Amino acid sequence: MKIASWNVNSLNVRMPHLEQWLGQAAPDIVALQETKLDDARFPDDALVAAGYRSVFAGQKTYNGVAILSRESARDVQIGIPGFEDEQRRVIAATVGELRIVDLYVVNGQDVGTEKYGYKLRWLEAVHDWIADELQRHPRMVVLGDFNIAPDDRDVHDPLVWNDSHILTSTAERAALRRLYDLGLHDAYRALNPEAGDFSWWDYRQGGFRRNLGLRIDLTLVSEALRPHCVASGIDREPRTWDRPSDHAPAWVELG
Structure with missing residues (x-):
């Protein structure tokens, strides 16, 4: 089974890319x-035609998350229980025997700002919720745009992306490690120990051409699924297409 994550940076713009990639990669x-779409505009019918059922939570212009699956999802959760937040950043659902948790983690703007504080509170709430979810759903995949590069192998220049920089700060990486401590494992890193592979590149300054990227799109698997991870990767091809998202799909294959 192939499970993927992709920050499409506007489904309205990137829908042709998504349809092409679904046909090629067949996750x-x-x-x-x-997704940056309110729910009334979500392209549900087009995705059914492509072979996928969808559950989604969107809002106009900003944020928005969705889970597409060949098998219909059930037991859908939108948002973090008990955490008041108008931003559509979280959706979870059960597909077959797997619990899928899709996260669009807060960016945080800059270290020390109000938005940075919100990011850390948000991550704390996610941690507590997932800890509870794992008790009920030991076969879990937590994936998405984490807006955190786990370590220096995941940034093009550790001198720039250091422990005081947003996305690589000490507190953000500590929050990510707390998720790992729940028994979640970075599938990509477990199978690909080398540095220099990224999932996001800035549109500016020839970021993709020069490979000035970060690996911030993660696929985390629970302890019960760890022995079943047979492959994991980042598909750079969609980043080469016309008008691409600034993110590439990250994926894990369970056997």
Whole structure:
């Protein structure tokens, strides 16, 4: 089973790319972030035609998450229980025997800002919720745009992306490690130990051409699924297409 995550940075713009990629990559489950569509405009019918059922939570212009799956999803959760937040950043659902948690983690703007504080509170709430979810759903995949590069292998220049920089700060990485401590494992890193592979590149300054990227799109698997991870990767091809998202799909294959 192939499970993928892709921050499409506007589904309205990137729908042709998504349809092309679904046909090429043929994932069984896809978690999307930054759909930037309210629910009334979600292209449900077109995705059914492509072979996928959808559950989604969107809002106009900003945020928005969705889970696409060949098998219908059930037990859908939108948002973090008990955490008041108008931003559509979280959706979870059960597909077959798997619990899928799709996260569009807060960016945080800059270290020390109000938005940075919100990011850390948000991550704390996610941690507590997932800890509870794992008790009920030991076969879990948590994936999405984490807006955190786990370590120096995941940034093009560790001198720039250091422990005081947004996306790589000490507190953000500590929050991510707390998720790992729940028994979640970075599938990509477990199978690909080398540095220099990224999932996001800035549109500016020839970021993709020069490979000035970060690996911030993660596929985390629970302890029960760890022995079943047979492959994991980042598909750079969609980043080469016309008018691309600034993110590439990240995926894990379970056997």
